[in-house]
Amino acid sequence: MSGMRMHTTYDWGQNGKPKPEMKRESLLRILGYFRPYLKWAALVIVCILTAAGLGLLQPLLIKWVVDTAIPEGRTGLLNLLVLGMLAAAILQGLVGVGQTYLNSHIGQSVMYDIRTELYRHLHRMSIRFFTSTKTGDIMSRVNNDVNGLQSVVTDTFASSINNLLIASTTLVTMFVLDWRLALLSLVMLPLFILPTRRVGRLNYQVKKESQAKVGELSSMMQETLSVSGALLVKAFVRQEEEQDKFQKMSRELMRLQIRQSMIGRWFFMFITIVSTAGPAILYWYGGHLVIDEGVTLGTVIAFTAFLGRLYGPVASLANLQVNLYGSVALFERLFEYLDMPVEIEERPDAKALGEVKGRIEFEGVSFRYGEDRAVLRDLNFVIQPGQLVALVGPSGAGKTTISNLIPRLYDPTEGRVLLDGHDLRDLRLRSLGEQVGMVTQETFLFHASIRDNLRYGKPDATDEEIVAAAKAAYLHDFISSLPEGYDTVVGERGHKLSGGEKQRLAIARVIVKSPKILILDEATSALDSHSEAYIQKALEELMKSRTSLVIAHRLSTILAADQILVIEDGRLVESGKHAELLEQGGVYAGLYRQQFAGEARE
């Protein structure tokens, strides 16, 4: 599928070297997400401007203290200037608080928008996407990548504007005060910027590596610490190997993170040296200017304060490109998912179904999962309303695939599937979904109460309907015997229930939904005869007055079927009733002898 291919080869930013032609397009698209918050962004800029102005004021106040207030002995002015310093600091702090709020608001809003868009889009993806993508990867994008956006907003966008403004206003003020000292400060700049850039790049690389490791680690934890994963590990006694694997990955992560801290430490050391050496050189040259040229002492002191305001922001700006690449790459990873084409799409003029009779027709249906061989080949058959149709055939023949075409989990590669004469692709997805109920072999339940699980297909079902469905599925007595009855919370995937109970819960869930068409994959795992009998009865109840397509594994179902469709290698090879097919002595007769004859003798 094109979406999948894109996902594997389209690793923009993974190697840290994004394609230049993509960048502009991506940047524009990213800016689009910020458009609704332009007003807020404007306020951020006001805050930044105010803070920058107040920050500039401090060194100037110092200059006045040194050059005017002290030499002229004006204590009143001294008091005023010192008060001014305090007031400016307080105001600057308050503006900072406001700015943080605004930044979080913008960042979180953009995150909210992207997260909801992503979740909505993922729900529109076909089952094909979910069968071919690692759950860990999906989780990591929805969680980690989206969470990373906050830092993009504050660390990249807001702080870049901030740094740009601080650096430029400081530089202008410096030149206004004394061009010679300003020039000296400028000359020293590259000395500090170049190493900072190098550290920044290294840091970016290590960070990316360690993020990838964190991803690997969490996806491994997700697999091995889920109920089914943990069961598998225990059943195959692989705990030690899993632990070793985990330790190895953890150690790698540890190494990377120590490296990252060390890079940070070197960076810090450098900044410390810079912040001492810069003013030292400035005092040396400035001292000469004071002695020989009559420059005021206050100017030199103010310059040392300005120096800090210049180097910090400029050093950060030197890393802007790297940060920007990282941020754009983060957005790109999300866009990659957002841009995946929706395979099962609703047509703009799709019809809603009215009263449904339940006639299903396959018309020349062929199907392939990918580029490889056809799994279904030119299938033609009709299921009349209310009929019970049994699909039989060897393993891998394509029975599940046929059943997946009816609720449009996939679309046929060729041919059409019709419901009451409508091509499924002309119907509203929701309206089709409401008519089809599925009971699969593997029952999935939400970690919620039995009541909520039963109500999943019909949220407005009354308690009476729930109880009636549970009774029909022969489950009511069991549920009532639980201390919390219908409010009992079943574990994820229903691991707190027995296999038979889970199946009956799935059946009851479909009874509550009451769809016109039922698709049922009968469980192959043998249950005890007591449980079997209950399930059998529950199913009979469920199949009443519905069109049912059953992937049959029980003789009783086959015997009761109005029509048996025999599938072999994706083709419909025989169809008819049990007795007729047995008579023919073909594929069905062979299958029957293999699978069901023993059951018949019991």
Ligand SMILES: Nc1ncnc2c1ncn2[C@@H]1O[C@H](COP(=O)(O)OP(=O)(O)OP(=O)(O)O)[C@@H](O)[C@H]1O
């Ligand atoms: N998601 C998938 N991607 C690619 N191939 C698939 C996929 N699902 C099934 N297949 C292949 O399609 C063929 C038909 O599978 P299907 O599950 O429909 O068979 P089945 O008749 O239901 O088998 P069983 O009785 O064992 O459940 C098999 O060869 C299978 O390997």
